[in-house]
Amino acid sequence: MSATRPEESETDDAREGTHSPTSSVPAPARRSVAEFTGVSKKFGSVQALHEVDLRVRSGLVYGVLGPNGAGKTTLLRVVLGLVRPDAGSVTVLGHRPGQPGALAHIGALIESPAFVPHLSGRANLRVLARARGLPDDEVARVLRVMDLQDRADERFHGYSLGMGQRLGVAAALLGNPPLLILDEPTNGLDPQGVASMREFIRRLGEDGTTVLLSSHLLSEVQQICDRVVVINRGRVIADDTVTALRDHSGTTVLKVWVSPVEQAGQVLDQHASEAGVTLVEDSDDPYWRLETTPETVPELVNALVKAGIAVYEVRRERPSLEDVFFGLTRDETTDASVPPEGVQP
Ligand SMILES: Nc1ncnc2c1ncn2[C@@H]1O[C@H](COP(=O)(O)OP(=O)(O)OP(=O)(O)O)[C@@H](O)[C@H]1O
Known part of the structure; x- marks a missing residue:
């Protein structure tokens, strides 16, 4: 495998990411890196993937989200050729998953990385690099990318969990693959480890x-x-930019400061979405938090006033990705006939 990336040829879509939202630089053209068409996979009676259509485009960082058992790992394993779909077709850089032409361009960290404990980080990477005909320079490069040079000559068994994960990503980066697959890369890391892994991933995305x-x-x-x-449950129910999902989710998060606080709960409950209302008491100034639609706000304030409740402040906030995620996955029977933009029924 060479450390040079394959030429970008098939071009079409414009950039739609969030890394440089204010940039006026023309959007680079994007090609398809992986394409799923009607992909289904069953394990016994469990439908792990159901008619998945998905196009992964070059140079973007994709977050695959879903509740436990939703099918995320299965989707990633299909790209790697580790799981063969029962139906549908998948191409990875124009090849069938698992074929040398596809694997040569993918780096992956799917489970906890397995390294030889008594060898140093550098020696472990050298073993992997030499097995693939890559020069030692390439080992030095990936150690640099993951900021591991200073600890590279220490034995792997002395590494913290976070360093081990970074070495795992470094191994996945050997050969400079254009596609990197990371399954829960921050699993088990402390907040500092999470923050540093986040920074590395963001940089990799910015580098293309x-x-x-x-x-x-x-x-x-x-x-x-x-x-x-x-x-x-095996279906792709949304595929969009973070910004679009937040903007078009159709809900608003409201924070309401009232007095008497307790009495307002019942009134607010009548105007909240299924998520209900929550009394947030983690400050000196407790407030109610609820999800609703923007149109409901005047009606809600009127109802509070009519009930003799003093309204001190009503703050509208854009829903977080978490709010949107829970809204989408809360209940499959939720009316999907009017999906927000980018959300597939
Ligand atoms: N090899 C397998 N044999 C049997 N069932 C499997 C296998 N792999 C996955 N499954 C089942 O398929 C469903 C989807 O699993 P998958 O691991 O893809 O979910 P996930 O979204 O990654 O879950 P988690 O967040 O819990 O890791 C689950 O019900 C899981 O138990």
């Missing part, structure tokens, strides 16, 4: 690597991903 990343940490995905693919 396409990243397909599954995560449970919605705030992390909100911060580093250009696009979000939400899977629920």
